Amino acid sequence: MADEQKTANCGCKGIRTCLICEENDGKRRLLNTTQSIHCDFTYDPESKLAVPDGDGQSFPFPGVFLWENFVSEDEERELVAKMDQEMWRESQSGRRKQDFGPKVNFKKRRIRLGGFSGLPAVSQKLVDRMTKEPLLAGFRPVEQCNLDYDPKRGSAIDPHLDDSWLWGEHLVTINLLSDTVVTMSLDEGWGEMDQGEVRVAVNLPRRCLIVLYGEARHHWKHAIHRKDIQNRRVCSTFRELSAEFLEGGEQEKLGLELLDIASSFKGVPISN
Numbered sequence: 001m002a003d004e005q006k007t008a009n010c011g012c013k014g015i016r017t018c019l020i021c022e023e024n025d026g027k028r029r030l031l032n033t034t035q036s037i038h039c040d041f042t043y044d045p046e047s048k049l050a051v052p053d054g055d056g057q058s059f060p061f062p063g064v065f066l067w068e069n070f071v072s073e074d075e076e077r078e079l080v081a082k083m084d085q086e087m088w089r090e091s092q093s094g095r096r097k098q099d100f101g102p103k104v105n106f107k108k109r110r111i112r113l114g115g116f117s118g119l120p121a122v123s124q125k126l127v128d129r130m131t132k133e134p135l136l137a138g139f140r141p142v143e144q145c146n147l148d149y150d151p152k153r154g155s156a157i158d159p160h161l162d163d164s165w166l167w168g169e170h171l172v173t174i175n176l177l178s179d180t181v182v183t184m185s186l187d188e189g190w191g192e193m194d195q196g197e198v199r200v201a202v203n204l205p206r207r208c209l210i211v212l213y214g215e216a217r218h219h220w221k222h223a224i225h226r227k228d229i230q231n232r233r234v235c236s237t238f239r240e241l242s243a244e245f246l247e248g249g250e251q252e253k254l255g256l257e258l259l260d261i262a263s264s265f266k267g268v269p270i271s272n
Contacts, residue, residue, distance in 0.1 A: 010090055010153070043184075043202040050200045061184075061200055063216030065135055070209035071126070076176050080234055082122045083146055086269050094153035094226075098269040101143030101239075102258060106163050111254065118267035119144050123236070130172060130238075135211060139170055141238035142255075142262040146269075149180075149224065149233040156229065159185050159221035168240040171212040175204045178231040182210070184220040 041050035043061055050061040071079065088096035103114035119127070123144060130136050149155035162171055184200040200220070204210055212222065245255030 010094060038196055039198045041198070041200045043200050061216070063212060063214035063220075064202060065133075065211040065213070066202075066204075067130075067133065067209040067211075068205055069207055070129070070174060071176075071207050073207070076207050079122060079174075079236070080176055082120070083148075083234060088148055089269075089271075091147070093157060094150070094155035095157065096148040096150075098146040099143075100267045100269060101145070101262075103270070104166060106165065109165060111166065113257075113261070115270045116258075116261055116267070118264035119238075119262050120267045121265045123238075124265040126174065126236075127238070130209060135213070136170060136172065139172065139238075139240055140259055140263070141172070141240055142258045143167075143239040144267075145237045145239075147235050147237070149229045149235075151226075151229050151231065154226050155224075155233075156226040157224045159183070159223040161218070161221055162239070164218060164242060166242055166245065168242045168246075169213050169217065170240055171217055172238040173210050173212075174236045175206065175208050175210065176234045176236075177206065178229075178233045179206050180204050180224060180230075180233050181228040183223045183225055183228075184216060185223065186220060 039056065040053040041056070041058075041061075042053060043049075043064060044051050044058075045064070045066045047058075048061060048064070049058040051058045083098060086098055088098060091097040100116070100119050102116045103112045104110070119141065127139075127141060131139050147157075182202045182204055184202060186198045202210070216222075241255050241258065243249050245251045245258070249255065
């Protein structure tokens with residue numbers, strides 16, 4: 001079974017590390033020796049405000065949509081069992097991954113189909129369900145990335161913005177097996193907080209769906225910190241095409257081909 005794979009090595013490169021390479025290779029996370037200023041907030045899904053953890057003023061935090069209990073406990077078991085029947089590949093920062101999508105070189109802006117055979121069959125009902133939400137009515141994913149986080153590996157993902165050349169407006173993630181926190185951040189302040197990093201913690205309950213769009217998608221970085229992985233966590237992130245690859249765009253033909261393959265729901269994970 002693929003879920004019984006033993007991890008002797010890791011997929012970390014450059015400055016990224018996990019517990020495995022930190023122990024085996026003597027690598028350690030690079031520490032910032034300067035004093036940092038942080039302004040910390042927690043997202044309130046009811047008011048859609050970022051609420052200060054201490055002193056400070058709440059502010060609107062648009063671009064986050066949470067759907068609790070998007071999948072049932074039985075569906076969660078089925079989804080993870082299907083994933084664990086496939087091979088997990090080592091990835092950065094202690095993660096393992098399964099990719100269903102085209103091969104992309106973002107620096108050179110090149111795309112090739114490679115072994116892309118579509119999204120997995122088990123995801124068809126999930127896509128049908130999520131598109132019943134008005135926010136996602138036009139959502140047509142062409143890529144699914146499954147990620148496996150484990151505290152034994154020190155799994156995490158550093159603050160980053162997802163590509164916006166190929167990928168479109170909505171980033172959709174289903175969170176499985178455990179609660180966690182996605183940390184949204186700005187390096188250079190926000191509003192009256194003009195110094196230091198501003199961080200907004202968004203709590204993700206087990207089996208929820210989260211959508212990042214608008215400012216949260218394009219302006220705020222997102223991360224999963226090591227401290228917020230207490231148990232095994234698996235997630236599936238779905239991405240749609242940008243306007244360049246849709247009707248009327250410069251690469252409409254390629255976009256139509258990708259959409260056609262993805263919507264077959266006959267996919268298997270692509271290899272390196």
